[in-house]
Each structure stands twice: as C-alpha cells, then as structure tokens.
Amino acid sequence: MIRFQNILAGLILVAAPFLLRASAEENNQDAVGSFLRELPVEVHGFYEIRSGYRLQKDKYEKDMSVMESRLQIDLASYLDWADLKVKGDVIGDMVEEQADFDLREANIFTRPADFMDLKVGRQILTWGTGDLLFINDLFPKDWNSFFIGRDTEYLKAPSDAAKVSLFGDIVNLDIVYTPQFDLDRFINGERISYWNSNLGRLAGRDAIMGTDKPNRWFRDNEIAVRLYKNIDNYELAFYGYRGYWKSPGGQNIARNQAIFPDLNVYGTSVLGAVGKGIGNFEFGYYESDDDQSGKDPLINNSELRFLAGYTQEVGRDFTAGFQYYVEYMLDYGRHKDSMPVGLDRDRDRHVTTVRLTKLLMNQNLRCSLFTYYSPSDKDVYMRPNINYKATDNLALETGANVFFGDYPGTFFAQFQNNTNIYVALRYSF
C-alpha cells in the first residue's frame, strides 16, 4: 500500500511542471512559435515522466528502479556548409536524488567532398546486424538505462569522436576515432544489484565497483572501422576495432578495482532477404590483447562470437524475429587451470532471442516482447512493452524487465532482484 502511495506521490510531483507547462503553452504558443521561426534553429524534444518499481525486495538497492522527469531539447541548425546539432536531457532523478544533465549529441556534420562525410563531436553511433545483441558494434552502451526500463534510445550512450565516411564505387569505408576511451555505462551496483564474484554473493550499493579506466587523451584512444558494400541489396561488411573491453574485462586485485584491458576485434557480417524475411549473420574475433595466452585469471580470455538471425512478418502488422548467439572462449584449458575450482566459467555461452511485435488500433498501439534465453546459463531476461500514442504528441507506455534463472551468478540471473515494472508518459514537441 505504501509503495502505491509512493508511486502516486512521485507521479504527481514530476507531473506538476508538465501540467503547468501545458496550460501556459495554450496562451503563449503563437508568440513563442513566431519567435522560434525567426531563428535559423529548429527546436524539438520531449518532456517525459517515468516511474518504476522493483517487484521484490532487493536488500542492496532502493525499491524505486526509476523515478524521473526528463526534458530533452533538440536543437538543429542547417547552414550552407554544415549541419550543427545539440541534443541534451535535463533529468530530475529521484532514485539518485539529484538533478542531472546528459548531453546526448553536440556535433558538426559536413560533406567536404562528393566522396566524403565528416561528423565531429558528441554523437550516437551504431553499426552491425544484431537486434539488441552486439558483436562488432563497440560503441558505448548504457546497460543501466536498458535494465531499468528507459526508452531503448538510451541503450546507446554517446561517443566523443570523429567519424569519417568515404564512399567509393567499389566499397565504402567508415573510420571512427575516439581520442579518449568511451566506456559503457556498465552495471556497477549503483542502480542495479549484481553478482560480485570476489564477495561470492549479490552486491549493490554496499559494494559499488571501483574502476581504473584508461583515460589519457590521444593515448588511451579507440579506433573502429567498417568496410562495407551493398551487392544487390545484400549488405556485406568487415569490421575492425582497436581499444578496450567496454565493460570491465578484468580486475586489479591489489587495488580492488575493475579494469578495462586492451581489446582488438576483427569481424564480418552479411544481411539480406532470405525467403519472405530478412536474415543476418555476424562474426567477431575478440582478441584480449593483455592476455594473449589466456593464462591470466584476472583478465578476460579471447573469444569468438557468432550471431545468426531471421525476421519475418507473420501476420498483419505482426513481426517475429529470432536470433542465436554464441560466445566461444579460446584457451579454455588455460582458463580452467588458472581459476580456483568452482570459479571457472563454461567454455561457451549460448543465447537465443525472440522478438514479437504487434501493432493495433491503426498502429497507435504497439505491443512487443523481447526475450533473451540462455540454454547454457539457464537464465532468462524478458522485456514486455506496451506503447500507446494517445495523440500525435502524447504517448503512454508501460513495461517490465524480468530476470530469472537457475544459478545466482549467471549473466541475466544475477539481476533477478532487479525485476521491475514501469510506466511512462511522454509529450513530444
């Protein structure tokens, strides 16, 4: 009962400015509108309130999984020689009890030559063929946002980088240079409890993971390249990456810190029409450069990663997608020898995913379910979501993040005390 009162109080609190704003807007719309039209800047964005709770007690985290109001402002200016873009979120976060500003994009885009595009600054970057599974996309992810039920757009954390794209008759090339390592917003215990292997138990705010990350400008840098070609609408790509494990890939025992060892990735992918649907295949060789032999128990071993997927429309406005993903550890024998009994991993990790999406009510109601299931870890992560567009500007959303499994320390099962439901309301302008 108290929990529901909290939700209600939270909702009213975060909704208040929104309601005030809406009524003020009625009067000022024309004046503000004509003022903005004078500027060579397009102003858009949204205001959102989002509220979510854990469905069970988690002794290492708060009951609230998410409780925030968020104003996103998106400014764009199109000049003759370049496009400028700034997009940022102001967040009132009641879980972390602070106001925050998240600059999502601040970049300049230009086409200096017929064969070249250039984008410099803070930007969101994505490539690869997986659906919520990533092999050759080594741009930063925000796993906290993903697991607490923020919009999927927040799974992608921004990069501070320069992207050069070269377009040729035979092949195209993207080069992304990040002068200072951009790590994932990984699970460190602040928002999401996790399995801490040093403590041998679940942990959260009592054991927030300390890190030692490479952060020297122009020395601890990342470079990612993609060479790609479209052959009769079959999209073929080769990838290369030189940088670091994006989430902790090892630890420094002496200082009790998580570390980000050197990582090189070489991969390839193909995507195209198969039968009535779209099929994709992706491969990556993860070379853990600081532990080439695989003997170091404190650094991730090298791995091969594979992904195969297929998506098809199976009914009217109803789509189904299936993926199979494998991580295969190289030098498994040395890993086993180097680890204390009971702490060694399985050699392979297998994950299957199923996505079901159905549109109803003139496509204004979207019901979707994305499920990860690992037959090797014997754990599951489900993401049901319902989104209703009440008007062209107003959307209502509800969903859940459900984790369960047989063992406490596996990839998804470790988050089981974080299982949560959320509701959200978004006004876009």
Next chain:
Amino acid sequence: MTKYMTIVLILLVFALSSLAAEPKSAVQKVPDIDTITNKANMMAYYQGMDGKAKVTMTITNKQGQKREREFIILRKDVNDGGDQKYFVYFERPADVRRMVYMVHKHTGLQKDDDRWLYLPALDLVKRIATGDKRTSFIGSDFLYEDVSGRSLAEDTHELIETTEQYFVIKNVPIKADTVEFGYYNVSIDRKNFVPMKMEYFDKQGKPYRIIESKKVEIIQGFPTVVTSEVTDLKTGGKTEMAFSDVKYDINLGDDIFTERYLRKPPREAMR
C-alpha cells in the same frame, strides 16, 4: 540498289500508316485496355524520371479525432513503368521526426521490395522484413500499395463502361487469396488518363473503400493529383493526402537511395 529501294519503301509505308492514324485519335476511338491501364499507371506513379513532393496526411477516425503526418517524398524511376526507388523523410508528428523510410520497389512478381528504416536517436539502420503490401501506410487509411502502386500484372483488367468523361476498368486479382478485396473499379479520365476514382468491393461484392482524386493540377506539364482522399466505409475512417512543392525531373542521384543518405538525408529531402 534494290536494298536501298526496300528501305525507302518501308519508310514510306511507316509514314503513311502514321498519317492514317492521325484522324483515328481525332474521332476519340476507344484505345485498347492495355493502353488505358498502362497510361493510367504511368500517370499515377511514373511522371517524369524522378520527383519530389511534400505530403501532408490528415487521418480522421469515426469519432472525428484527427492525426497528422507530414513527410517529404523523393522518387526515382529505375526504368519507366518498372522498378522505382522511394525516400521518405518524416517531419511530423514529433516522435517520428527525422526518421527515414526507404524502398527499392521491384515490379517483378518474383521479387519482393527492399525496405529500410532509419532511427536517428539510435543511429540505427534497420532492414524491414517485406510485409503484406495491403497493410496501412503509417497508420493511415492508405495502404502501402496505394502509395507505391500495384503491379498491373497482378490483376486482369476489363473495360466495363465508357462514359463521356471516364473509362471505367474492372480489375480482378489473379491470386484472390493474397488480397482482402474481391475486385476494384477504376474511373480513368479520358482526356489525360489520370485515375479519378478507385472503388474497392469485398469478396461479397459490397463496396467498402473509395479513393478519390479531389484536385488535379498541371505541374511542369504533368497532370498531377495534388489532393486525394480515401474513405473506409467499414471503419468510418478517412485520410486526406495533400501534395505541395511538387517538382519533376530534378535529377536525383542514384546514391541518394543508399545507406549514406539514409543516415544523413540530402538537403533535397529536407526542404
């Protein structure tokens, strides 16, 4: 020498026959059915080699609630009357702003269209599984097939009426089980071959869906439907589609319909 004479003779015969053809059209003889359907198809979907328009859709449901869609559409013909490429840049509503929808349309019956969606917030290029073309286009009462055209080879065509103003063609699907309609009649303007009205009948023969060309303008010499409206008699919903800033033969490059411009739309698509 004889060879030369033969060529001259052939040319002469051609010239005469074309002269003979002139008075025929003057008396408004009814052309054959293939000519009518081909000309109407060209008129509706293949004007010029390429084109651009700003489109405003107003979707009104039975209760009278309205929703609006606004997008800029670029089109390029790969070959006249055949394959085409479409690039659709969304401006409204706000939640789909800057999304891009791209289609490589294939008219061959064996080959499905290729479709892509670009989601700017995630910088994600998403290949979309080919779907049933007779589902709603972005939540409106128009279907994908109304927007990009239905291949003539999918129906049989019969001229059922010739009035003062229109040729009325009855179209019956060859594969009846792949579509929701029984047949549809198209009224084609006799003067310029613009389809003015399409009436869909269900499998029981009852009319349930009407598309009308409400306003036609001559743009760069091409008769162009600038306002069309679809009414769904079953749901009581209707959608109006209004075209503005229509331009033809603007010399769109082939590369516009590739991943480069999907990720970063060309200026042509943005204003």
